Amino acid sequence: MHDIKPPLQILLLGAQNENQEVKVNKNIAISESGFIFNPGTGDSFSTNSIGQEVIRMLNEGKTRDEITQGILGRYEVEKGILEKDLDDYFFMLGTYHIVHNG
Amino acid sequence: MLPYERPIITRYNPGITNKFGSRVDYFPFTQIDGVPVKKLIEAYGSPCFVLSERTIRDTYRNALRAFSTRYPKVQFAWSYKTNYLNAVCQVFHQEGAWAEVVSMFEYQKAILNGVPGEQILFNGPDKTADDLRIALQNNSLIHIDHFDELYLLSEIVRDSGKKARVAIRINMDTGVYPQWDRFGFNYENETAWEAVQKIMGQPNMILTGLHCHIGTYMLSTRAYHLAATKLAQLALRIKGQYGHRIAYIDIGGGFASGNTLKGSYLQGSDIIPTMDDYAEAISTALLGSGIPTAELPSLYLEAGRALIDDAGYLLGSVVAIKRLSDGRRATIMDFGVNLLFTSFWYDHRITPAQEFSRHTEDMVVYGPLCMNIDVVRENISLPLLNRGDHVVVHRVGAYNMTQWMQFISMRPNVVMIDCEGGVHLVRARETVDTLNQQEQTPDHLQKIQ
The missing domain is CATH 2.40.37.10 (Lyase, Ornithine Decarboxylase; Chain A, domain 1)
Structure with missing residues (x-):
């Protein structure tokens, strides 16, 4: 019997909906300028300042809802647009194996 | 509150050519x-x-300067098909451009814009008998595209008793591929000369000009040099055979704008010839053709894209x-x-x-x-x-x-x-x-x- 598991990003989206915890993988290195390195795969990335904030909040153990509220409290953005953008950002973080479900 | 920007993450792909190209704009266009x-x-x-009216006028004046500082008799005709909004046409007409049209719809636009009939160049493969009658009535310059049109016009002028001022459109090998040969009469296989002979035999047609339009978004000025040389040689042959002087050579348009063609490795604005480059190639061909200075034909130009893009x-x-x-x-x-x-x-x-x-x-x-x-x-x-x-x-x-x-x-x-x-x-x-x-x-x- 094969163990059929849904792809990671689907798990992540599900986790967001249920407000489950998403964690940044322990081996991921992030610089202050937004440079990200994954020694497991050898991939490197860049993220913008809001992206850095999201990852920082994830590292602080904040939930998706807390991250949303944190950004809404500081930036000029409607909640619907932010939710859509965060969905996409979390999706990409999962695709690049930078985060996992806690 | 801080301005918002979507969170994004971008993966680096070292060593792989990025088909998306690099960023080109560093400032917003506000x-x-x-x-x-x-x-x-x-x-x-x-x-x-x-x-931008200012840009239209500046571009036109630059083109006119480029040609008129190199050649004594230059006349631009605004290519209606490129942009026939009346306001645009009127800017060009105010600057001194005539009208170059390729259909009766465009012809009517030019007339309604106040362009005198004799300052309209009538191109295009589809001119009906009625179209030709109107052009004849207005003394417009009729650029004949094929023998069927020549014979139709022949019938019309015979019945009208008027004399038609005509030019023939000539296609030719200018070293570019693909060769545009679907419009006009071919130079190399002597079809163009055959058309000249037929027109010269018509008492009610005056062969006033020779016209060509060798392509579009042409990056080679050499092609224009060759085209102008061949038309000048034909004008000399007509002079030698019939003692008839060609009043104008119309080199058409096709000059490139600064846009980037799909598949081009470099940005268009970095590789296109300047208007001075085109002018130099064309004017040196005509001036060096052997036509006596006093008999040099006028140079007509139908540039569209390069003047309005x-x-x-x-x-x-x-x-x-x-x-x-x-x-x-x-x-x-x-x-x-x-x-x-x-x-x-x-x-x-x-x-x-x-x-x-x-x-x-x-x-x-x-x-x-x-x-x-x-x-x-x-x-x-x-x-x-x-x-x-x-x-x-x-x-x-x-x-x-x-x-x-x-x-x-x-x-x-x-x-x-x-x-x-x-x-x-x-x-x-x-x-x-x-x-x-x-x-x-x-x-x-x-x-x-």
Whole structure:
């Protein structure tokens, strides 16, 4: 019997909906300028300042809802647009194996 | 509150050529001739075409300078098919350009714009008997495209008793591929000479000019040199055989604009010849052809694209942002190939009209049509865009406002910014009534039941 598991990003989206915890993988290195390195795969990335904030909040153990509220409290953005953008950002973080479900 | 930017993460791909290209714009394009883009969109909606009168005049004057400083007798004729909005045509006519038309519709536009009949060059393969009669009546210059037209005109002039001023369109090998040989008479196989002989035998036709149009978006000035040389040689042969002097040589158009062709490795603006380059190639060919200085023919030019492309902008807005199945970002604009017909062959430069950060995204830019071919840019790297953001598409003055399609939505407003910064609506947006007034529904189909 094969163990059929849904792809990671689907798990992540599900986790967001249920407000489950998403964690940044322990081996991921992030610089202050937004440079990200994954020694497991050898991939490197860049993220913008809001992206850095999201990852920082994830590292602080904040939930998706807390991250949303944190950004809404500081930036000029409607909640619907932010939710859509965060969905996409979390999706990409999962695709690049930078985060996992806690 | 801080300005918001979408969170993004971009993977580096070292060692792999990036098909999306590199970022080209570092500053937002917030105004056109001093008028804020935001205000233009507030007043005239999005999308909206904007034309700069100042740019049209500057471009025309530069072209006229380039040619008239090298050749004694130069006459431009505005290529109506490139952009026949009346306001645009009138700017060119005010600057001294005649009219070059390729259909009776365009001919009528030129007449309604006040162009004297004798200053209209009538090109094109489809001139009806009525078209030819009108052109003959107005003493316009008729550029004959094929023998059928020549024979038709022959009948008409015989019956009218008037003399027709004609030119023949000549196609030839100028060293470029593909050779444009579907229009006019061929030079190398002597069909053009045969046409000359037939016209010279017609007492009611005056062979006034020789015309060619060797291609479009021509990057080689050498091709123009060859074309001008061949036409001059033909003029000399006519002089030698018949003692008849050709009054003008019309070298057509086809000069490139600064747009970037699809597949081009370099930006268009970096590789196109300047107007001086074209002028140098053409004028040296004519001056060195052996035609005595006192008998040099006038040089007519029908440049369109190179004179109007830079003056046109398309303002638009972001409708939506999505991610495709392969992970690529897609941005949907409120303009597509319906308005930007030239996006089928150009990689148009698109610049956001508001501040942006240093971060960019590789993306596909789609139009709003419910149609798979509606792709404005297949690969482009742009700053982060949000729904509702405005963008400016550059160099859209040529062909878009004549080849635009009315498909599932209406054509938008077109405005012109005058030389003092005043904004004028030069073509109002279409409405459902614009189309419905052309339709007639039979009585039995008036009601659903």
